[in-house]
Amino acid sequence: MKIASINKKNRQNFKGNFLNSKKLLKVLKFASDKGALVTSGATVAFSAVLRPAITMLTPDTPERDKKYSAAKSIASAAAVFLTTGLLSGRVNKGLERISKYTDKYLSKKSMENLKDGAKKLELSAKYRALEQTIKLSPEMLTVVPKLFLTSALITPVADYIIKKDKNSAPVKTEENKTQSFKGLKGNSGKKAAKIIAKIMNNEKVQDFAGKIKNKKFIENSIYIKDVIATGVFSGFVKINKTIDQKDKANLIANTVVSTALSIAGAMSFDKVFEKPLAKLSEQFKMANKNDANLEKYLNGARILKSALILGTIYYGIIPIISTYAGSKISNKQYANKQN
Numbered sequence: 001m002k003i004a005s006i007n008k009k010n011r012q013n014f015k016g017n018f019l020n021s022k023k024l025l026k027v028l029k030f031a032s033d034k035g036a037l038v039t040s041g042a043t044v045a046f047s048a049v050l051r052p053a054i055t056m057l058t059p060d061t062p063e064r065d066k067k068y069s070a071a072k073s074i075a076s077a078a079a080v081f082l083t084t085g086l087l088s089g090r091v092n093k094g095l096e097r098i099s100k101y102t103d104k105y106l107s108k109k110s111m112e113n114l115k116d117g118a119k120k121l122e123l124s125a126k127y128r129a130l131e132q133t134i135k136l137s138p139e140m141l142t143v144v145p146k147l148f149l150t151s152a153l154i155t156p157v158a159d160y161i162i163k164k165d166k167n168s169a170p171v172k173t174e175e176n177k178t179q180s181f182k183g184l185k186g187n188s189g190k191k192a193a194k195i196i197a198k199i200m201n202n203e204k205v206q207d208f209a210g211k212i213k214n215k216k217f218i219e220n221s222i223y224i225k226d227v228i229a230t231g232v233f234s235g236f237v238k239i240n241k242t243i244d245q246k247d248k249a250n251l252i253a254n255t256v257v258s259t260a261l262s263i264a265g266a267m268s269f270d271k272v273f274e275k276p277l278a279k280l281s282e283q284f285k286m287a288n289k290n291d292a293n294l295e296k297y298l299n300g301a302r303i304l305k306s307a308l309i310l311g312t313i314y315y316g317i318i319p320i321i322s323t324y325a326g327s328k329i330s331n332k333q334y335a336n337k338q339n
Contacts, residue, residue: 019287028300029293033096037089042307044085046315047077054316060322065250065327067161068154069319072251073159075153076146083146087138094192095131098200105197113206115215122295130209133216134196140221143229151236154251157245220269223263230259246334253333254326258318265313277305 018024031038052070059200096317098105106114111121118124198206234252237243281298288294 015145017221017287018282020291025288025291025293025297026065027275028297031300031303032296033300034092037092038303039088040305044081045075047073047080050311051315051319054319055323057088058320058327061324061327062331064162064247065330066245068158069249069323069326071154071158071161072150072222072254073319075150078157079146079149079211080154082149084139087142088135088194090192091135091138091196092192093189094196095134097189097193098197101193105193105200107201112199112204114200114209116210120295124152125213126206126209128206128299129217130200136200136218136221140225143225144232147233148236151233151240151243154237154296155240158247165280167229202246207232219266226259226263230255246330249330249333250326252331254322258322258323259313259331261318261321262314265318266309269309 051073054065055070055073058066058069100112101257114124114127114130116124116126118127121127234257237248237251240248251272279302284297284301286292288297291297
């Protein structure tokens, strides 16, 4: 009787609660189903609009340094769309198809192995680790072409910003990227699903997923990728003959400071909010424990959390600090060389 009373009380507490509101669940499900679209779309929008706008507000910094930093961000948005964004869209469609027609793409042996004792495939930490690793692969595979394209686009974008009104350039760029982004809706699910299924059906890949399922492999891979990307981008900037020497120093210093602050900020955020978010997650699970899409909602929440952190820390706060610090460091280095 006491247990029944507690369960009844819990249901009453969560009835009509924001944690199980239809609008929230719809947003979370969309984020889970269209993960690549959400993350790539957020990156393009933040890079093309938010970061350049924030960068231009940096105090006590030469106008040219701010404009080159803004140009780098807009060039990065274009590069992400043309490389990572398109590939991520295809990978995501393939994973969606495998999730929908699992029996068609995964062998019975693979499904049992990937379930790893869980009742359903999507509830398995082993399967989620493999799925997240595959989702991350486009970003890893396109690091070099994306950074090369970014460095190549900086000068034409910077020239455009310098010649035109500083408020008009980012807005126009965003409009173009938003319209072009619709191109992700291609019918590439079947081909991508076949390729991804071959990877998932590989026993060595499944064993690897089992080893990383309870480790922060994804987070650490992203940090390592960011450090490597900073070095590769700096190299491309150095050999770019269209960028002035002083502007090169500013761009490299800005990138190094930005990467360092991004990694430190992400790690600090995880540490500070680990317990509150874990508590909120448990409350959400209790509020929606009978919903068949619970795991999708949780996955959508993880995706939106990453996008929110990306927007507030990497694109909202860090640009001012990195633009200011990068400008000071590069101008000091340039002055020392002149003396």
